[in-house]
Amino acid sequence: MRESPRSGxxxxxxxxxxxxxxxxxxxxxxxxxxxxxxxxxxxxxxxNQTRARAGNFLALCQNPNLAxxxxxxxxxxxxxxxxxxxxxxxxxxxxxxxxxxxAEGEGPKFERPLREEWEIRDLSAPDPAVHLRYVLDTVRxxxxxxxxxxxxxxxxxxxxTLACYMIEGRGSSDFxxxxxxxxxxxxxxxxxxxxxxxxxxxxxxxxxxxxxxxVMIFDTWGGMLSHGAFHEFSLxxxxxxxxxxxxxxxxxxxxxxVFTKGGGGWLESIAAIGCDAVGLDWTVDIGAARARVGDRVxxxxxxxxxxxxxxxxxxxxxxxxxxKSFGRGSGHVFNLGHGISQHTPPEHVSAxxxxxxxxxxxxx
Amino acid sequence: MRESPRSGxxxxxxxxxxxxxxxxxxxxxxxxxxxxxxxxxxxxxxxNQTRARAGNFLALCQNPNLAxxxxxxxxxxxxxxxxxxxxxxxxxxxxxxxxxxxAEGEGPKFERPLREEWEIRDLSAPDPAVHLRYVLDTVRxxxxxxxxxxxxxxxxxxxxTLACYMIEGRGSSDFxxxxxxxxxxxxxxxxxxxxxxxxxxxxxxxxxxxxxxxVMIFDTWGGMLSHGAFHEFSLxxxxxxxxxxxxxxxxxxxxxxVFTKGGGGWLESIAAIGCDAVGLDWTVDIGAARARVGDRVxxxxxxxxxxxxxxxxxxxxxxxxxxKSFGRGSGHVFNLGHGISQHTPPEHVSAxxxxxxxxxxxxx
Numbered sequence: 001m002r003e004s005p006r007s008g009x010x011x012x013x014x015x016x017x018x019x020x021x022x023x024x025x026x027x028x029x030x031x032x033x034x035x036x037x038x039x040x041x042x043x044x045x046x047x048n049q050t051r052a053r054a055g056n057f058l059a060l061c062q063n064p065n066l067a068x069x070x071x072x073x074x075x076x077x078x079x080x081x082x083x084x085x086x087x088x089x090x091x092x093x094x095x096x097x098x099x100x101x102x103a104e105g106e107g108p109k110f111e112r113p114l115r116e117e118w119e120i121r122d123l124s125a126p127d128p129a130v131h132l133r134y135v136l137d138t139v140r141x142x143x144x145x146x147x148x149x150x151x152x153x154x155x156x157x158x159x160x161t162l163a164c165y166m167i168e169g170r171g172s173s174d175f176x177x178x179x180x181x182x183x184x185x186x187x188x189x190x191x192x193x194x195x196x197x198x199x200x201x202x203x204x205x206x207x208x209x210x211x212x213x214x215v216m217i218f219d220t221w222g223g224m225l226s227h228g229a230f231h232e233f234s235l236x237x238x239x240x241x242x243x244x245x246x247x248x249x250x251x252x253x254x255x256x257x258v259f260t261k262g263g264g265g266w267l268e269s270i271a272a273i274g275c276d277a278v279g280l281d282w283t284v285d286i287g288a289a290r291a292r293v294g295d296r297v298x299x300x301x302x303x304x305x306x307x308x309x310x311x312x313x314x315x316x317x318x319x320x321x322x323x324k325s326f327g328r329g330s331g332h333v334f335n336l337g338h339g340i341s342q343h344t345p346p347e348h349v350s351a352x353x354x355x356x357x358x359x360x361x362x363x364x
Numbered sequence: 365m366r367e368s369p370r371s372g373x374x375x376x377x378x379x380x381x382x383x384x385x386x387x388x389x390x391x392x393x394x395x396x397x398x399x400x401x402x403x404x405x406x407x408x409x410x411x412n413q414t415r416a417r418a419g420n421f422l423a424l425c426q427n428p429n430l431a432x433x434x435x436x437x438x439x440x441x442x443x444x445x446x447x448x449x450x451x452x453x454x455x456x457x458x459x460x461x462x463x464x465x466x467a468e469g470e471g472p473k474f475e476r477p478l479r480e481e482w483e484i485r486d487l488s489a490p491d492p493a494v495h496l497r498y499v500l501d502t503v504r505x506x507x508x509x510x511x512x513x514x515x516x517x518x519x520x521x522x523x524x525t526l527a528c529y530m531i532e533g534r535g536s537s538d539f540x541x542x543x544x545x546x547x548x549x550x551x552x553x554x555x556x557x558x559x560x561x562x563x564x565x566x567x568x569x570x571x572x573x574x575x576x577x578x579v580m581i582f583d584t585w586g587g588m589l590s591h592g593a594f595h596e597f598s599l600x601x602x603x604x605x606x607x608x609x610x611x612x613x614x615x616x617x618x619x620x621x622v623f624t625k626g627g628g629g630w631l632e633s634i635a636a637i638g639c640d641a642v643g644l645d646w647t648v649d650i651g652a653a654r655a656r657v658g659d660r661v662x663x664x665x666x667x668x669x670x671x672x673x674x675x676x677x678x679x680x681x682x683x684x685x686x687x688k689s690f691g692r693g694s695g696h697v698f699n700l701g702h703g704i705s706q707h708t709p710p711e712h713v714s715a716x717x718x719x720x721x722x723x724x725x726x727x728x
Contacts (some may be wrong), residue, residue, distance in 0.1 A: 173537075176707065179670030183678040226668045226701075227649035228685065264629045265647060283629060285591035304590045306540060310547030318547070321592065337590075343540065 015213075017150045020082040024214060024255035024277045024298045026331040032323065032360035033081035034353055035153070038339035039074040040086050043346060046073050057102050061088050064137035071142045075150065077346065078353045081333075082151050082214070085139050085207070089157030089218050092199050093166045095131035096123060106170075113169030120188050125199035128206035135203075136210040143211035154212030156203050158219035158260075159196035159241070160234035166192065175221060182225075182233060189233060197237040201244045208246045208254050216257040216279070217241065223262020223281075230266060239273040257300055261338060264289070271297045282337025287325035294331055302337040303352070308344040312351035319355045328363050379577075381514045384446040388578060388619035388641045388662045390695040396687065396724035397445035398717055399517070402703030403438040404450050407710060410437050421466050425452050428501035435506045439514065441710065442717045445697075446515050446578070449503050449571070453521030453582050456563050457530045459495035460487060470534075477533030484552050489563035492570035499567075500574040507575035518576025520567050522583035522624075523560035523605070524598035530556065539585065546589075546597060553597060561601040565608045572610045572618050580621040580643070581605065587626020587645075594630060603637040621664055625702060628653070635661045646701030651689035658695055666701040667716070672708040676715035683719045692727050 015021065019033035041047055050070050054060035061067060071086040090108050094100035099111030114120050128136060142152050157165075165171070167178045167189075181189050204215045222234035238258055245256055258270055259279025270278050271293035280289055280301035289299055307318045319334075326332045334356045340349070379385065383397035405411055414434050418424035425431060435450040454472050458464035463475030478484050492500060506516050521529075529535070531542045531553075545553050568579045586598035602622055609620055622634055623643025634642050635657035644653055644665035653663055671682045683698075690696045698720045704713070 174670065174705075176670060176673060176705070179668065180673045183671050183674030183682070223647065226646045226682075227652075229668075230647075262626070262647065282590045283587065283594075283626065288591075304543065304593075306538065306543030307547050309540060309544045314547040318590075341538075341540070 014148065015151055016148055017081055020151050020333060021214060021252070021255060023330055023333045024257065024300075025253060026298050028330050028364070030361065030364055032326075032332050032334050032356055032363065034334040034356045035080050035082040035084065036074070036336050036340050036349070036352075037084075039078075039080065039084065040070045041340055042342035043340055043344040043349075044073055044077070045346075046070075058088075058100065061086065061091070062134045064134055064141050067134075067138040068141040068145055071138070071152075072145055075146075078349060079357055080150065080353065082153055083142060083146055084153040084155060084216075085135070085142055085212065087135050087138065087155070089155070089161065089220070090165055091132055091135055092126065092156065092196070092203055093162055095126035095128075096166075096199070098166060108165060109170040110165060114166050114192065117188065120191055123192060123195045125195055125202055128203045132203060132206070136206055139207050139210040139212055151213035152211060153214045153216055153257075154204060154207030154210075155216040155218060156200045156207075158217050158222060158234060158258075159193045159200055159237035160222050160225075161218060161220045162196050162200070163189065163192045164221045166196075175224065182229060186233075193233060193237045197240040201241045204241065205244075205246045208249050212254070213249075213252070214255045214257065215245065216259060217275075219258065219260040219263065222260045227265070230260075230263075231269060234260070235266070235269060235273065242274045255298075257333075259300070267293050277333065279335070280337060284337075285325055286322055286332070287327060290326055290331070298331040298333060299326070300333040300335050302335065305336045305338050305341050305344070308336075308348045308352065309341060310348075312348055315348050315351045316355045319352055320359055323356065323360050323363060326363070330364065334360070378512065379515055380512055381445055384515050384697060385578060385616070385619060387694055387697045388621065388664075389617060390662050392694050392728070394725065394728055396690075396696050396698050396720055396727065398698040398720045399444050399446040399448065400438070400700050400704050400713070400716075401448075403442075403444065403448065404434045405704055406706035407704055407708040407713070408437055408441070409710075410434075422452075422464065425450065425455070426498045428498055428505050431498075431502040432505040432509055435502070436509055439510075442713060443721055444514065444717065446517055447506060447510055448517040448519060448580075449499070449506055449576065451499050451502065451519070453519070453525065453584070454529055455496055455499055456490065456520065456560070456567055457526055459490035459492075460530075460563070462530060472529060473534040474529060478530050478556065481552065484555055487556060487559045489559055489566055492567045496567060496570070500570055503571050503574040503576055515577035516575060517578045517580055517621075518568060518571030518574075519580040519582060520564045522581050522586060522598060522622075523557045523564055523601035524586050524589075525582060525584045526560050526564070527553065527556045528585045530560075539588065546593060550597075557597060557601045561604040565605045568605065569608075569610045572613050576618070577613070577616070578619045578621065579609065580623060581639075583622065583624040583627065586624045591629070594624075594627075595633060598624070599630070599633055599637065606638045619662075621697075623664070631657050641697065643699070644701060648701075649689055650686055650696070651691060654690055654695070662695040662697060663690070664697040664699050666699065669700045669702050669705050669708070672700075672712045672716065673705060674712075676712055679712050679715045680719045683716055684723055687720065687724050687727060690727070694728065698724070 019029040022029045054066050067086040255276035257277040258275040264284040277298035282304035383393040386393045431450040619640035621641040622639040628648040641662035646668035
């Protein structure tokens, strides 16, 4: 366990609301803290306005002033217990020179995906202070703007999830090229993953150094692997990162959260890598998950984001069911089981936040 | 438990190879039987030739002569232990009048998806003898052509999976319309599912009557539901079907297999509905699955179909790992964890079949 040196620029500020950090450390809290994956996003009209000013999504990510603005927008509307720095999971491969872009109405793509063996052999981890400075600047500005109100979360894609896009060049329903490499040339995939693990470690530690008070690793595609392949090609590299994360900063513990979409079958192994919390998608019963791993990690999740499309009544009913399933005591951060849909009516989010804040008190 | 009357046309024929049926009933077999989901498909050049003669996929499904021809094609190439009637999971909604079609290069679509409440109220189960006669004719012809060599599997989509396409009108990455109905108007979804459960029951029993010697229910989309919603909106209706399936025919037990893609977290509940076997996708470790439910059901699966894209060496290695993980004894039908990819080299399938046939003997 390493301790990073104190920054000269950031004051050691006591958080006005530390329920999120406490819940991640399974310490007592007066209620269940809440934040939402992709809480700064297209379901908010004010986000769309800022995005229009930026020109496009990527320009918004790369502009620290505007990225800070959208990071704070959901906190102005809702009683959220954490902010998450506005960025994308694919900033690292972009910093490696693969050329991230977003075609209108489509997912992320890379101009120069890894096609040749020499490209893989030449791959190296970027220096975040140079190539990802815009993210670190955003982190610093967000921390300043939050002024200790709630903690700020930094994040990255997992080494395997980054590799999926780096190899396939875009999203996919089956990532056939990635799987083909995995089974035919595991050595090449391991080489990419090793570089990615170093890159993610450096990136997350730089975000912590810049002011992130918790970090989350998104393993969006690990869940499409077989049991054996998940452990060898995804979790082993996530563990390398967690092992090397800065654990303490400004005198406070910096908790880490690992979220594998579709990883419900592997909660025990994920909980064993040393992270403080495990994110759950909506397919898992959170009470059952707690029985399996709740003595080792906190749990974050896990409302189906589709519930937010339905009605305030449905939102209330399903949120209460999750609180009840988790049961009494600390160690639960309420969240969705996946990013919020752009089609979510903002008033349904109000219903969610109010329900959790109001009704969770009885469990604490 | 109902018994259907003996057919006058089909002789009670002893199967020359009954390893598949025996394994489903967890009786001793000399080796682990194998068949592959979508084994009659686009990876086979002879399939593409027959399909070209039919004109398109749907015309092929609806032509019993040609559908029988493609059903038998993989058995001419490989030592498979079962045939599966060539058809589509969406024949039922088509028979309900929704207008199934396939745009070139895209998945299935419906011309008239369920949009209005009155359309849902008016929905009724089709008479398979009238509206799905082409499937029953194919079943009869396949049985005749197989001449007792290996058993014939009949199949259907699950009530929930059918409902997904009936409501959404096509495939989807999140089936947002379906989920919206589920949370906002569960009564409407329950109405559709009740009709579908009756329709699937009648359809599978008609296939058994026509000669299917085992049946499989494909719950392709149940795995995208939350824990609670899966049990209420998918599994409860699959159970209704299993409860009402014809159990015996021609003096032999007709085993049933339930496959929920992404259902690895719910194996215990799936195994408890009365089916003989549970299909596993590739994310589950089959040995762990056996420890959980192998005293109640047989297991079918679960090689990642992507392995077949890689190399014969990779195929051999991964197939051996699955055999080893399942371990000694009966109750395992080897299969993929999802349908075979159209990009699979046919010789990789040979490597798979030979590996399982040759190496599984040691476990029996």
